Amino acid sequence: MSPKGKAAGKGRGRREKLEDMKKEMDMDDHKLDLKDLEIKYSTSVTKGLSPPAASERLLRDGPNELRPPKGTPEWLKFGRQLAGGLQCLMWVAALICLIAYGVQEGEGQRGSADNLYLAVALIAVVMVTGCFGYYQEFKSTNIIASFKNLVPQQATVIRDGEKLQVNANELVVGDLVEIKGGDRVPADIRVIMAQGCKVDNSSLTGESEPQTRSPECSHESPLETRNIAFFSTMCLEGTALGTVINTGDRTIIGRIASLASGVDNEQTPIAIEIEHFVDIIAGLAILFGATFFVVAMLIGYPFLRAMVFFMAIVVAYVPEGLLATVTVCLSLTAKRLARKNCVVKNLEAVETLGSTSTICSDKTGTLTQNRMTVAHLWFDNHIHSADTTEDQSGQSFDQSSETWTMLSRVIALCNRAQFKPGQDNVPIAKRDVIGDASETALLKFAEASMGPVGTLRDQYPKVLELPFNSSNKFQVSVHAAGERQLLVLKGAPERVLERCSHVLLKGQDLPLDPQWTEAFEGAYAELGGRGERVLGFCSRWLPAGSVAPDQDPEELPALASGLCFSGLVSMIDPPRATVPQAVLKCRTAGIRVIMVTGDHPITAKAIASAVGIISEGSETPEEVAARMRVPLERVDPRQARARVVTGAELAAMTPQDLEGLLRTHPEMVFARTSPQQKLVIVESCQRLGSIVAVTGDGVNDSPALKKADIGVAMGIAGSDAAKNAADMILLDDNFASIVTGVEQGRLIFDNLKKSIAYTLTKNIPELTPYLIYITASIPLPLGCITILFIELCTDIFPSVSLAYERAESDIMHLKPRDPRRDRLVNEPLAAYSYFQIGAIQSFAGFCDYFVAMAQEGWWPEQCLGLRAQWEDPHEQELQDSYGQQWTFWQRRWQQYTCYTVFFISIEMCQVADCLIRKSRRLSLLQQGPCRNRILVLAIVFQVCIGCFLCYCPGMAHIFNFMPIRFQWWFVPMPFGLLILIYDEIRKLGVRRHPGSWWDRELYY
């Protein structure tokens, strides 16, 4: 678990870089004519490069792919695992052991290899936990790596006049490439020729509006001009031919991506927590060690012995297994999340989501389904709702009217989109369609509501059509219908109405009258106000032969007058079905959801209202103004819960203004925002003390994703750059998955707390033997090797199993934790673990120790002050309380017996400790003592390991474990029972008297 680096002080640097990036985009390729272009890139716009020239350039410029962000070298990553705060302490301890061993060897004291042994064990511990942490990190990095190169991208390139298919990463500057609908643009391309080419620049700008690409230079800025297509954007339809002008990291996308990798990650809250806590532990360990070092020196121990005491205290006090436990707990949750479609790149991100207090969510694809769907229809002077759910199960509006028959016919016929063949068994909603978003929506709608469109189209074969263009703003086509011809037209409602003289009402052709026009205006305004894209539909019967197939389509608009209006259809990218509930869950969980989108404010607001980001009854200042009939300036902003801010407004604000806004209005929607503004919004939220999650999919989102405390990228729609910058990836692009993540994150925070409390407790019974040993000079009750066994062997399983504990209460009804107040390890947790449960465990251990000593002949009062003689290797006839004489090794075996007895005592108490840690507030019975099967198993396993260590032959010689008498297992049990009872009393008090002194001091 390595700190992810410091972000402080780099903010300004990044801002400057952003400015730089804007400047760098001042390229002039789009302004050059083809001749100059050929000269500049020494290529041909007809034949392309020659293959040798291409390979030469490939060698010079490198492959055409985004270099993955420069990672830390592997050895450094591994090194970091070995150099954490606790690890450093362990190194020091190992060093002291080695020195002690060296000095003893030098003095010729043979046979005291204990110190060497311990040093090796300590180094092994550091190495093993280091390898483990490294492996975990390595694994999660690999998950991301697996996303790449899923499908090697192909590109059609013309070299020496020949069309070739090559891997997109082999493209070089000057290559002539061809793109067609459905392709991903393989590099930055200056368009030379285009036929109805449209691209989706959403991965770059966040706006999914299709944009035309044509050879002419239409704008000064390379980002706005039509004759440049950008790397990794999608070509939606049409074809284009162009010259590659930038490849790999030099493309616009590449520059943004490298910018994002330049933004340093924020340290995750859990990393801060753990660092905070490791600092305290390390500090206390050194403090304890140093104190007793001084005490030992004062008592008169030689320097070396005092150093060994220092080392032993460090070993006893440092929770060696803790970091491994935390890592395992986090990775378990990460696994659980992966099953629910959240892949976590950085383990710590699991918890970050739990402490999230603000989610800045993108609209398209996350909150919405990312596909246009027919939402409403207006015919017969009535607004009908269409089914916008994801599965499109069926339409519920009244389809009996003849107007509907006509309207549906127009919808189906006046449509250039078509299904790709061979998809008859695929549900309509999931079929692939060739055509733009609105036409696709209409086609699917028609297919779903009136049956196969193909049959209808066969029935009315198309004679002639004029596709949609921006000057006409409508599309018209003529179809043969037996002895008649049918002219159908769709387009912007106002343009459509201009051409209508009649209107279809319940199957009746009625002339247009002002009253009806008013109704039309009302419906149009209403649908438009919902943020929906509205199209009007009309038709007219023509006599046969009015239009011939070979006629110029440009003559069609002349024919299209005096039409009969059949209805309006409005479309929207509808919210996902699960989103409103998820937003509500966030809200009950005290998480604020802010929408940040590049879309229009009206659409944004409509979706925000639909999913509950703007809750029912909340008003924006504009609405308040309208309701109270006062000018907008006089509205008290506090009256308006909601607020929609556009990018333009945002640009005029200072960060303080923005913070003010965020404070005043709990429900915020940002529309028409640029990538930089996203970053500003995230930073403002963070300055307000929120832990911010950002969702996004485009390259433009990647700086914000990186800046956020947790960046969530979309697995399906997300660009590689976004995935690289993110900490978490939603495989199903679904906002509701975030809520699951939040829940799991909160649960793991609670469970980590329990786990840590469990782990910390035993440090006291490990430490006290040394303290008593030094001060009261009793024979050592617990050895360092035994301590390492407790830390890293027996107690690991129960502490990990606590990660499986279920929530005590409905965690999704609580506020997110305050990162400054609700710490992972707080004072009551430490005090309760150390000074209460830990103390009971120490007493249990000493009790068992004295029993074992007394029953073997050493009464407690004789143990005091016995140390020097006891440990004298030349004393072979030390008298016990009965006058029996013990050789050195007989005493040694007895000492190992004591280690084992103390070990078993700690184990027995830890069983009780594990049970009480299951809940912090509820009674054990309420929580269900056996409900966490894994925990029960872990306890059984722990006891089994304990038995194995005790009774496996040979353990005495290797690990200083002795087979102990059966009854010594039972001595600590009353203390275990005491722990259980005492904790039940504590919990009862906490439950009965919330806020009382008891609650404040003892609830952790």
Next chain:
Amino acid sequence: MARGKAKDGDGNWKKFIWNSEKKELLGRTGGSWFKILLFYVIFYGCLAGIFIGTIQVMLLTVSEFEPKYQDRVAPPGLTQVPQVQKTEISFTASDPKSFELYVRNIEKFLNDYKADQQTENIIFEECGDIPADYKERGLYNDAQGQKKVCKFKREWLENCSGINDPTFGYGYGKPCILIKLNRIIGFKPKAPANETLPPDLTTKYHPYLIPVHCTAKRDEDADKIGTVEYYGMGGYPGFGLQYYPYYGKLLQPRYLQPLVAVQFTNLTYDMEVRVECKAYGQNIQYSDKDRFQGRFDIKFDIKSS
């Protein structure tokens, strides 16, 4: 306690130690400290009570006279007098200072074995001059008061008794050591079967004797240790069984362990000679790890000048 630190992060340490605004010492006000300390006083009071109670109850179950278990202390260790650091005896025969420590050590040890120390007939009894069977003295309690103790005559040690030679042979370069078996309550060493004894010892076999025998530790030293004289009860080189079992320091406070004195009359000078002494008995075992169980080894380094 970390509350203050948690609150201010890296903040103001001084303020944490003493916050004059809120009158807080280490993050707590006086009243708060009083309450929490009172809590802990009560808490630890109860715990200590339980602890002491448990220990007391445990001690009730432990007999005063007889340890509950002896699996760690038996079989017994074999030890020598003088007690020496690093098991090395090094001296110059002509320099009394060099062996003064050893002599004083032996002398002090043998103090209890003086005849005038063994006169009280309430405590001591005569157990014969030759090895005999175990002397059982009833149950391990003080119902009949203290148990009697067998006398051990210092004269039996002859040249090593210090009666004739106050330097115990050290002055002549013929050092004596006294060998004894560690005291174990109730332990009855069993005499070895005749056939298991090394050939040197078979001649000295007696059914009520735990024989002791010293040889060179290393084979190449075999010719360097010269003759070894053994002095024990009745001239036997071992411990008579009538001294066993031992009844503990409460019932036999003046118990005399049977001794065997070993004198090396012809040790090679000016080199380290390692000697290993072993006690033989059916229930006396040796261990690789514990070099003092049933045997010990000792190094002699006698300097000629």
